Amino acid sequence: MEAFVYSLPLKFRIPVLSVLRVLGEIEIFLTTYPRHFMAVVGFVLLGGGGGAFAVANLGPDAALLPVRIVSTPLETLQLQEQATSLDLKAMQLFRSEITRSSDTPESLLRRLAIVDPEAVTFLRKNALAKDGLVRAGRNISAQANERQQLLSLTTRWLRNETDTVFQRLTIKRTPEGFTAILETAPLVANTQYSGAVVETSLFAAADEARIPDSVTSQLSDIFSSQIDFHRSLRKGSRFSVVYEALEADGEPLRAGKVLSAEMVNGSKSFQAVWFQEPGQKGDYYSLDGKSLKNTFLAAPVRFSRMSSGFGMRLHPLFQTNRAHLGVDYAAPTGTPAMSVADGVVEFAGHQSGYGNVVIVKHSPSQSTFYAHLNQINVSKGKSIKQGETVGTVGSTGWATGPHLHFEFRINGLHVDPLTLARQNSGPASVATRPGFNKMADLARTQLASAGQLRESNVQ
Template sequence: MRFDSSRLAKSKALRGPVILPAAIVMASLIAGAAFLQARGNKADPARAVEQAVAEAFRIAPTLESFVTHPDTWWPDTLNAEDLLPARVLKKVAVAPGDTLMQLLTDAGAEPGESQAAINALHAKFNPRRLKIGQEITLTFERNDADSYRLFEMSLSPSIEREVSVVRADDGFRASETIREFNVDRARVAGEIEDSLYNAGINAGLSNSLLGELIRIFSYDVDFQREVQTGDRFELFFERHYDDQGKTVKTGRIVGASMTLSGRELRYYLYQPSDGGEADYFTPTGSSVRKALLRTPIDGARLTSGFGMRRHPILGFSLMHKGVDFGAATGTPIQAAGDGTVEMAGWNGAYGQYVRIKHGNGYATAYAHMSRLGVKTGQRVRQGQIIGAVGSTGRSTGPHLHYEVMVNGKQVNPAGVRFPSGRKLEGKEYERFRKHVEGMDREMRGTPVMALLNRQD
């Protein structure tokens, strides 16, 4: 594509209709400005306007020269390619089913250079670990007159780390940058008006931090029944922030409390000196971890309890030997405890079904799942994702049917006292007690903050 400037001057016929009106307009503008300036300076306005008009018609031939002889003002021809930028920036996001190769080629990279860039990236980051929604920045550089080639690809696998691949003389080379942030501890508190989730969000908690709070207390708290309006919560946690004080990431919860109907539950994160796993303990040194979770799903609502009920499909009263939690299809389901998967597959009216055998005669079952994440015979850990909520089998809508069995018999999960975890004793307990005293002093000395600019 080329631009011919000579088209501006087709004939001398332009001189009359273009030059005279242009000179008149120019004279009017200059005269008006001169008149105003003369009044401001207390000079003779008439004399100023006369001089301005003369100046306008003096430079009119210059305008005539521009129109009739444009080649003296710019080159005869102007290539459109001369206006193209040296580099072009594109941002793409990973969607379900995308591959990095597909993203690069769809953005305009040649297959060969896309593969070379991906091969180089492996030195710093495995492309298979790309997550849905991950943003990738691509820079293309001008190659020939009207073509571009991939110059750089960069992405941030985490808030602290950026990985990039840049074209070099011998191909592509990968590098990474580690960002360092300031770290302190922050304290957030709130009062529940309608739900713990809304109270947490209003207090500035991220979804991940709020989910961790629920997980910590899920051993002892029935979030469907025990949480009431006026109850309170408090968190003490690690906060990573930049030089402007903006929170860029939240870390572990090191202390937390909930006050439910006047009853306070307070837990502390503690690393035993004997090399045991760091866990949350009560002020008396008892681990909050129990053998089984009462609620193996986050953010769900209890839709049907344990006991006799009128079956929504069959139409007559029937013993409901579990509890139902309503949640959206695809909501992750956790293993309630450590154990071995006894069954994973289709189970009649239960639909997609998983049953896990735990120790001491306990077992749990999960029904109506949309997909399974485990196989029969597989070992699982407490909190591990084993599938997702669905509506398979005899079901009227997406929900999790959850059963707890003791010695092969279904029991009401709300009425079971699950075995507790570790109990700190002797010198270990004395060490823990000093840790709690120091933590309490630090918490009292840290003002409650509004965690703005929160990050997930």
């Protein structure tokens, strides 16, 4: 480039060198300050935009343009007609409450947000209303109008815990005044799935999962021949259960029988399913069809603590070493004591240091002995079934506190109950009976669903 410049005539050489020098400085500027260059370019463009805007403002004045008016008629909404229709429509309010032992008609209706002196008077005087609302713990559903007057009130209950029907009391407002109707209707059984993980006890885990006590008691009975709930139930054990929920108009009133269950204790898993053939007595079986019923229950008291075992011990009253010929179960006064097997009551009465005693004969050679009872619930000669209550735990006779003294005797000789009660001679397998395998497959599916529900609750 320099050779080309110096080859030019002198009069052209100086301007060309000046241009080249300016271009070189521009190149150095662009290389050193690229951002400055972009800012300059942007400023120039904005300036150009401003110029364009200025040019755009030079258009014709909008005030001088022709104007055309367009009008469209609008239909007004019939708001008055709608408001009148709403006024004619009666508003109804619904609310539910649970009766309390301290309730009066006024306090109950007040919690239901009802202010109705006429309803209070009726609830006070009507015999059906007084009887239906006097018990605590009943669910009450009420319907009221916009003036907080009672339109209807309904409650449902069972006469006893084994009922298959329920009572429904309905109170309604009519043009002639209030009426009360008491009806009887059958309970409807629905299937309920649940489960829990044991941290302290089976009952505590079941309470946490809101499983009814009657279901928990059934669980302990079902697996009593396989798990010693007094000594062997481990922390972290888990269970799943499928049971009947007996409902009245969709409201659960009580639990029915357990349909299937699974208990995992440590590394061992136990499963059970209820099976009943038409015209036959139902029972619980493992999923391969083996009976879970032992001839003897593992213990005569549910969920108690074994306070003294079989053998020699220091007598708590006489402070001497004596043979303890049974097993003691510490439990609160009034706890049910159950017969561990079918039999006939051989004795029911008082026996000196043993206090109130019941003796049940199970065979010509075997009998069981229940002592220190607070109350005796059977009489001599009565036939009794396994699990039936013979009395309640107490501290009668020579006892330092409430407990059940339990003995097992063969031909009049004392045998350790913890050993003998584990002998099983239940019915034969039902795996080959029609319908059992289908029932077992259904139980597997239900227990899997209950297990998933339990795990989701734990998480």
